[in-house]
Amino acid sequence: MERELLLLGLLRQEGMHGYQLHDFIESFMQTCVDLKKSTAYYLLDKLAQAGLVDQTEEREGNRPVRRVYHLTPAGEAMYQQLLRENLSGYQPARFAGNVGLTFLDDLPAGEAIYHLQQRRTQLAAALSQAQQAPRHKGSLQLIIEHQIMHLQAELTWLDSLVSRLETSDHGALTGSG
């Protein structure tokens, strides 16, 4: 339900059409959320069918019609509920990259280090991208801060893992650390 919450929350601030919504998320929340264009349309349709938003059609010149969505009272109620549910629950993050770590010692230390350094490069890039993200008013800024905190922690951890591998006395991985 996070995606629904996201759309409802944004539409609550101001009416928007699908393209605009996707654009906003891509430009300002790209570090933390990823919502494909078709998914946005699909979701808006679903929200509309559920009576949580309604459409008003706009047109400028000869362009394709823009369906601008606004919250209905039911949508507002649902938003209030979803927001509280989201805030008061902890949803564990999933780390796809950890599966490889499970089997790290199936590789010779040298090669493990090499691959992890590739990973490090991408991680560092993600961090500096997050750090350069434009500052936002209100709590939108929070998720950027969170993202930066998270990426910094990941980077530090990865570095400590690599240096443990480098000084590998073959007990380094499981050593008390």
Place this chain on the structure above:
Amino acid sequence: MERELLLLGLLRQEGMHGYQLHDFIESFMQTCVDLKKSTAYYLLDKLAQAGLVDQTEEREGNRPVRRVYHLTPAGEAMYQQLLRENLSGYQPARFAGNVGLTFLDDLPAGEAIYHLQQRRTQLAAALSQAQQAPRHKGSLQLIIEHQIMHLQAELTWLDSLVSRLETSDHGALTGSG
């Protein structure tokens, strides 16, 4: 492909049947991976059809047949490739709980704090569960360490957020922190 990598990596260490595999993951990796029983069977079937594992049927007494899976040479090759791909890439984590934070200032500070403290309780529980996880040999231990690091960072961050809200002079959220 992480789930496939996970299964291949475990099966490489020793032949196992679906139930056993699911059991192992649930008991020893529950803090980081979640793989439903049906998904395990489904995936094993897919791997078998792709020729990456083969089955040998075992039976004990009158119990249902156990299909024990082993890596084939093709499976071993695939494993080697997937492992390197996984290690050398960075796959961003997704934080479903962040969507709510985006709209945190739609709630009065008091209520926001209340909900975040609910979240904190669950987070702290997850942390202590991870801390009590049995110690493992080899790099399996790495993902538990990583999980603990991650949960600690989350907890610290959440606490700092709550205390910013508590001393809320209404600029606290976006203040230079």
Place this chain on the structure above:
DNA sequence: TTTTCCATGTAACTCGTTACATGATTTC
């Protein structure tokens, strides 16, 4: 004896992605 554990699977479904299709308009 009833519940839990062992062991497997199928069918229906949801969610989201990919790839495709359309067509106007603005920018280079």
Place this chain on the structure above:
DNA sequence: GAAATCATGTAACGAGTTACATGGAAAA
């Protein structure tokens, strides 16, 4: 005139979950 942007959508697919179905064995 070509390319990018604005604006919408559909069809097909894939991954994974839920709920259901089966049945023997062990434990309570």
